[in-house]
Amino acid sequence: MFRTALRNVLAHKARLLMTVLAVMLGVAFVSGTLVFADTLSNAFRNQSAKSYDDVAVAVTSYASTDDPEQEPGLSRKTLDGIAAVDGVAAAHGRVEGFAGVADPDGKLIGVGWSNKGSNFSPGKDGKDAAYTFTEGSGPVKDDQIALDEESAAKGEYEVGDRVRVATNGPVKEYTLSGVFTTEDGAVNAGGSLVLFDTAVAQKQYLKPGYFESVTVTAAPGASDAKILAAVKPLLPEHAEARTGQALADEQADDIERGMSNLKQVLLGFAGIALFVGIFLISNTFTMLVAQRTKEIALMRAVGASRRQITRSVLAEAALVGLVASVVGFVLGIGLAVGLRSGMAAFEMKMPDGPLVVTATPVLSALGVGVLITMLAAWLPGRRAAKIPPVAAMNSVHAVATTKSLVLRNSLGAAITSMGAAGIVAGASSGGDDGRMLIGAGAFLALIGVIVLIPLLSRPVIALVRPLLAGPFGVAGKLAGQNAVRNPRRTGATASALAIGLTLVTGLSVLGITVGTAIDKMTTDNIKADYMVSMANGGDLDRSALTALKKAKGVSAVSPQQSVYFQAGDDDFVSVSAVTPGDIEKVLRMDLVSGDLGTLGDGQLAVAEKTARGKGWKPGDSVPVTFGDEKKQTLKVGAVFKDSEFLSPVVVSTDVVGPHETRPYIREIFVKMDGGQTGANERVLIDALGDNPAITVMDRQDIRDEFGGAINTLLNVMYGLLAMALIIAVLGVVNTLAMSVFERQQEIGMLRAIGLDRRRVKRMVRLEAVVISVFGAVVGIGLGAFLGWAIGETFADQVPGYALVLPWDRIGVFLVLAGLVGVLAAMWPARNAARLNMLNAIKAE
Numbered sequence: 001m002f003r004t005a006l007r008n009v010l011a012h013k014a015r016l017l018m019t020v021l022a023v024m025l026g027v028a029f030v031s032g033t034l035v036f037a038d039t040l041s042n043a044f045r046n047q048s049a050k051s052y053d054d055v056a057v058a059v060t061s062y063a064s065t066d067d068p069e070q071e072p073g074l075s076r077k078t079l080d081g082i083a084a085v086d087g088v089a090a091a092h093g094r095v096e097g098f099a100g101v102a103d104p105d106g107k108l109i110g111v112g113w114s115n116k117g118s119n120f121s122p123g124k125d126g127k128d129a130a131y132t133f134t135e136g137s138g139p140v141k142d143d144q145i146a147l148d149e150e151s152a153a154k155g156e157y158e159v160g161d162r163v164r165v166a167t168n169g170p171v172k173e174y175t176l177s178g179v180f181t182t183e184d185g186a187v188n189a190g191g192s193l194v195l196f197d198t199a200v201a202q203k204q205y206l207k208p209g210y211f212e213s214v215t216v217t218a219a220p221g222a223s224d225a226k227i228l229a230a231v232k233p234l235l236p237e238h239a240e241a242r243t244g245q246a247l248a249d250e251q252a253d254d255i256e257r258g259m260s261n262l263k264q265v266l267l268g269f270a271g272i273a274l275f276v277g278i279f280l281i282s283n284t285f286t287m288l289v290a291q292r293t294k295e296i297a298l299m300r301a302v303g304a305s306r307r308q309i310t311r312s313v314l315a316e317a318a319l320v321g322l323v324a325s326v327v328g329f330v331l332g333i334g335l336a337v338g339l340r341s342g343m344a345a346f347e348m349k350m351p352d353g354p355l356v357v358t359a360t361p362v363l364s365a366l367g368v369g370v371l372i373t374m375l376a377a378w379l380p381g382r383r384a385a386k387i388p389p390v391a392a393m394n395s396v397h398a399v400a401t402t403k404s405l406v407l408r409n410s411l412g413a414a415i416t417s418m419g420a421a422g423i424v425a426g427a428s429s430g431g432d433d434g435r436m437l438i439g440a441g442a443f444l445a446l447i448g449v450i451v452l453i454p455l456l457s458r459p460v461i462a463l464v465r466p467l468l469a470g471p472f473g474v475a476g477k478l479a480g481q482n483a484v485r486n487p488r489r490t491g492a493t494a495s496a497l498a499i500g501l502t503l504v505t506g507l508s509v510l511g512i513t514v515g516t517a518i519d520k521m522t523t524d525n526i527k528a529d530y531m532v533s534m535a536n537g538g539d540l541d542r543s544a545l546t547a548l549k550k551a552k553g554v555s556a557v558s559p560q561q562s563v564y565f566q567a568g569d570d571d572f573v574s575v576s577a578v579t580p581g582d583i584e585k586v587l588r589m590d591l592v593s594g595d596l597g598t599l600g601d602g603q604l605a606v607a608e609k610t611a612r613g614k615g616w617k618p619g620d621s622v623p624v625t626f627g628d629e630k631k632q633t634l635k636v637g638a639v640f641k642d643s644e645f646l647s648p649v650v651v652s653t654d655v656v657g658p659h660e661t662r663p664y665i666r667e668i669f670v671k672m673d674g675g676q677t678g679a680n681e682r683v684l685i686d687a688l689g690d691n692p693a694i695t696v697m698d699r700q701d702i703r704d705e706f707g708g709a710i711n712t713l714l715n716v717m718y719g720l721l722a723m724a725l726i727i728a729v730l731g732v733v734n735t736l737a738m739s740v741f742e743r744q745q746e747i748g749m750l751r752a753i754g755l756d757r758r759r760v761k762r763m764v765r766l767e768a769v770v771i772s773v774f775g776a777v778v779g780i781g782l783g784a785f786l787g788w789a790i791g792e793t794f795a796d797q798v799p800g801y802a803l804v805l806p807w808d809r810i811g812v813f814l815v816l817a818g819l820v821g822v823l824a825a826m827w828p829a830r831n832a833a834r835l836n837m838l839n840a841i842k843a844e
Contacts, residue, residue, distance in 0.1 A: 019285075019373070019734070020324045022277040022727045027328025027369040029270035029723050032335030034361035037263040039336060043353035045252045050183050052251075054129045055244030056088075056218035057228050061211070063238040073210035074239060082214055085230045087222030092121035092128065093211030095201045098536050099194040100693035101147065102164040102171070103155045108535055108692040110151065114191025115536060115693070116184070117167060119201035120146060129217055131195070135159050136178030139197045145174040151192035152179045165194055166693035167204050168534070169541040215244075272503065273723040274372050276496045276731075281376035285313060306385035313381030317373045325369025332365065333357065412451030419445025423785065427792040434793040442786050446502060449782060453491035453498070458484050460774055468766055475759040478750075479766035483774075494775030496728035497820070501776050501813060503721055505783025506790070511714040512806040513791050517798045518710070522703050524800075525645050528556075528586035528669035529676045530684060531697045531705075540665040544688055548670055551687035553680055556585035556671035560645070562664045563656045566625040567649070573610070576647040577656045577663070586669035589650075590641040594618030598637025602655050605638040610648035626659035644799055728775075732768055732824035747832055757833035764829035769821035776817030780810055 052058075059082065061073045074093065083091035099117025101109045108115070120138035121128050128138060131146075136159035139145050145165060147157060157163055161176045180195070187193050202208050218227055224243045231241050296309055304312075337355065422441025426434040449456075461483050468476030483490055532548065534540055540559075548557050561577035580600035583589065589596060592608050595618075599605055606616055616622065620636045634655070642648075657663070672680045676698045684696050697705060747760060755763075788803055795801040 019281050019320055020327070022281060022730050023321055023324035023369050023373055024328040024331060025723055025727055026270060026274040026277050026372070027325050027365045028331035028335055029273055030267065030368055031329045031332030031361045031365040032339070033263060033266040033270055033332075034364060035333055035336035035355065035357055036339045037260075037266075038356040038358055038361070039340065039353065040262075041256055042356045045256075046353055047183050049248050049252070052244040052248040054217050055215050055247070056222070056224040057216040057231055057241055057243055058247050059214040059216070059231065059235060059239055059241045061213065061236075061239045063236075071210065071236060071238075072207045073212050074214055074236070075211075076209050078234060078236070078239075079211060079214055081234045082216060082231055085216075085227060085234075087219050087227050087230075088216055089219040089222075090123040090129070090217045092123070092130070092215045092217075093119075093198070094121065094213045094215065095119050095198075095205045095211055097201075097205035098167060098534070098538050098693070099192075099196075100166045100535060101151055101155060101192050101194060102166070102692035106164075106690055106692055109154050110192040111190050114187075116191060117165075117194040117196060117201065117205070119198040120195040121198060123217075130184075130215070131180040131182050133178045133180045136176070138180075139174075139177045139195055139200075141177075142197060142200055143174055144177040144197060146178040146180055146195040147176060148184070148187045148193040149179050149181050150187060151194075152176070164692070166691045168539060169204075170543055171689045171691045171693075269721065269723065272499070272721065273727055274368065276499050276724045276727045278372060278376045281317070281373055282380060282492060285317065285377040285380040309385040310378075310381040313377055314374050317377030317381075318370055321370035321373030322366070324373070325366045328369060329362065329365035332361065408451060409455050412448050412455070414448070415444055416448030416452060419443070419448050420785075423789045427789040430793045430796070435790060438786070438789050438793070441789075445782065445785075446499065449498070449778060450491070450495045453495055453778065454487035456778065457487045457490045457494065457774060460777065461490075461770055464770060464773075468770070472762060472766060473759075474755065475762040476766055479763045479770060482763070482767045483770040490771055490774070493731050493771050494778065496731040497725075497772060497775030497817060498779035498782070500721060500725040500728050501779025501817070502783040502786065503724075504718065505780045505810065505813065506786040507714060507717050507721075507783075508806050508809050509784050509787025509804070510791055511710050512809070513787070513801065513804045514798060515710045516804045517801045518706050519703050520800050521644055521798075522706050523699075525588045525643055526586070526669070526699065526702060527588060527671065529672050529698065530670040530681065531702050532668040532670060532684065532688070533666065533695055533697070535693050535695050539663075540668060540694070542663055542665070544691075544694065545665060545668055547687045547689070548668055548684065551683055553673045553683055554670055555673050556582040558582040558586050558669055559653065559663075559665045560667040560669065561653060561656070562647070562666055563627075563651070563660065565627065565656075565659075567614070567622050573649050574647040575649045575651055575656070577651055577653045578646075580652045582671075583650070585671050587643065587645050589643065589646070592639040592641060594636070594638030596638045596640070598635075599650065599652050601637065602652060603635045603637030605640055605650040606636055607642045607646070607648040608639055609642050611636070611639045626656065628659045628661075630659055729820050729824055732772055732821060733827065747835055751835070760833045761825075761829040764832050765822055765825040768825035768828075769818045772817045772821035772824070773814060776814055780813060784810075 059074065063072050073095075076093075079091055079093045082088065096116060096118040098115060100115045103109050120131070120140075122138060122140075123129070126137075131138070133146070134149060136146070145163060147155075147163070152158075155163070157176050157179075159176055159178060162173050163176050164171050164173055166172075174196075182193060184193050196204070199208065202210060206212060216227060216231065218224060224245065228241055228243055235241060299309065300306075333355070340355075419441045423438050423445060424441075426437030426439075426441060428434070429437060461480065465477070465480035468480045470476070472479070532540070532544065545557070545559050548554060556579075558579035559577065563575040563577050564572045565575060567573050578599070580597075583599070584596055589605070592611075594605075596605060598618075604622065606614075611617065616636045616639075618636055618638060621633050622636060623631065623633050625631050634651070640646075640650075653663070670684065672683075674680060681696055681698065688694050688696070695701075751757075751760065784805060791801065791803060
């Protein structure tokens with residue numbers, strides 16, 4: 001039986017090609033994901049270990065800079081005490097924060113959130129062990145900096161050049177004293193690292209004479225554990241000391257967890273691709289078995305048992321799966337290399353390291369490929385074994401009995417109903433539990449619909465058959481009949497497209513609905529022409545607000561300053577400190593009661609829900625305790641409708657100013673005479689000192705800022721689902737190719753009675769389009785249902801949430817489905833048109 005299986009595989013190489021491709025693509029996705037994740041994890045672990053190679057002990061301060069009674073960090077005295085411990089070769093104090101470097105065109109080098117500044121901390125030898133200088137030396141003067149090699153190259157800077165650097169304050173120019181290499185994670189994430197003289201860095205990021213952390217280097221032969229034990233008693237209560245090895249291990253664990261999450265997401269999409277591939281494989285073996293009915297009957301007649309027939313089909317599947325798995329694994333390694341190179345294209349620098357290929361991806365590739373193929377082939381093999389020898393030899397093919405159809409349709413209806421009930425129940429429940437219920441219901445509904453698709457194909461395709469017969473004549477009429485001739489085959493082919501489009505449509509409905517709600521929220525609530533913020537998402541310096549107020553043409557400007565204070569005996573409440581009189585011009589504040597003008601008198605404006613919950617109303621007095629522990633009684637002057645852009649309590653900046661050592665200004669909203677113009681934007685940029693670290697966004701930029709992430713996420717999801725859709729396309733090609741082979745005699749007869757080659761091609765193409773669009777319609781319908789259900793679970797968390805069906809994208813999906821049918825039919829249609837009439841008529 002094994003020799004028979006091998007012979008059958010070799011005899012049907014062309015017809016098994018699509019199955020091999022489907023398994024190969026799925027296996028490549030799985031193995032590529034595993035190899036890429038292992039390689040990435042290994043590279044970051046090695047980088048982490050290398051960054052702590054020379055660190056015996058690391059000390060970190062967790063001091064609060066807002067507490068005037070507590071030291072803001074580790075003092076010079078503490079640092080000197082650590083350096084004096086036996087076995088310590090050197091102790092380097094560190095401070096760090098944001099620092100953005102401008103290129104010669106004034107643009108920010110790096111990606112904002114990973115642009116970092118720190119201090120150069122030389123030892124007695126004048127070197128800092130954390131950095132290796134390739135040019136020049138470390139900064140030792142107030143007006144000097146050093147840059148990492150990547151940033152210096154991007155800015156085309158050389159030692160001695162003047163470089164503009166922005167921190168949270170105004171932009172300053174420094175002289176480049178040196179260029180260095182480093183294993184710092186910020187640089188490897190595509191950011192930049194600026195080194196200042198220690199005194200400059202302390203003044204910018206903490207307080208003169210204090211450090212955030214200390215790294216200790218051990219003398220040769222010294223014990224890290226002994227140094228740790230000696231250092232701990234020297235530390236203040238707000239500091240913690242650990243060995244460098246412990247920190248490296250902790251960081252390695254964090255990296256492993258992060259890679260695990262990425263791996264699970266990618267494997268999830270690989271699983272979807274393989275799930276789609278099951279239908280293609282099952283379809284292929286079903287048709288192959290049907291074509292070998294007489295052969296199987298003869299084998300049964302000469303003594304082969306049902307079990308042997310089933311084993312023969314499974315052996316074929318195992319051989320196909322093995323070949324596809326080996327090729328897919330090699331392709332997966334190429335995919336891993338491509339992903340690694342792709343990171344560099346997006347300025348995400350990956351640490352150097354070898355490609356890691358462990359036993360796990362090898363075994364996974366072989367196991368997944370072979371098992372998936374054998375699983376998909378099991379049912380066709382079982383059906384083949386049940387064919388009665390006499391019936392098969394008489395060419396009376398075993399068709400589905402009424403009993404089996406009733407059982408299949410009843411089972412499909414029951415599973416679909418259970419899934420739909422779970423989805424509706426999850427949508428009603430909401431929250432994480434509701435989404436879990438929807439996930440389970442979606443799986444059941446998808447399985448149920450797949451079981452029912454053969455039943456659905458007849459009535460749905462019957463609706464479009466008149467459209468085919470009219471414009472396309474006999475070719476269209478035959479295409480419609482062929483599409484429903486074998487409902488199971490049509491259903492299995494359409495199922496592959498339906499699965500992919502269910503996920504794509506569900507994501508689109510959800511993403512477009514949420515994006516529309518966010519866009520509407522932004523448009524409805526922001527009156528300002530511009531929003532000013534830091535590129536790294538941090539806080540703006542007070543000087544930026546002062547500069548904007550003085551800028552020419554500014555008619556209103558208000559910060560969105562975050563504050564927390566205690567109201568009465570309650571917990572701390574979130575507060576927005578704003579500019580009275582201007583805030584109503586830049587942000588929408590719908591008054592419920594009271595007078596917003598009272599903000600200028602030092603009174604509070606409270607959001608409606610908060611006021612109702614605390615029982616506040618205009619005129620009430622509220623005792624307030626600020627962050628510096630000082631107390632004051634404030635009156636409620638107004639109640640306004642809740643806003644996504646303002647905290648529940650709004651107060652004037654003049655009220656909180658005396659209690660804030662450093663105001664935390666997230667954004668500044670600006671209204672200008674003449675509205676949004678290029679000249680007005682230039683005025684604001686110049687007023688801010690052409691600071692590369694500060695972004696000035698107009699209204700469209702603001703909308704993109706809040707809603708752009710959703711579109712980016714959607715595009716990533718579409719890309720990951722592309723593999724499943726490619727496999728679905730292969731399924732359409734495979735079905736048509738084998739259908740043409742089955743209908744050789746019929747096609748030959750049609751040619752003989754006058755159907756020319758052009759109309760034969762048209763017939764096959766139309767059949768492909770009908771099957772593809774049918775699968776798309778089923779997938780779009782189910783996907784829209786899932787998108788609605790998931791959206792309902794967090795609708796109350798997104799103001800203005802209302803279901804939006806993206807008809808434009810749905811139209812594109814249907815057109816693409818039709819195009820898929822046309823492209824998939826090219827090869828089968830060509831083969832059908834080239835059939836020799838006499839040979840085809842003689843074919844059995």
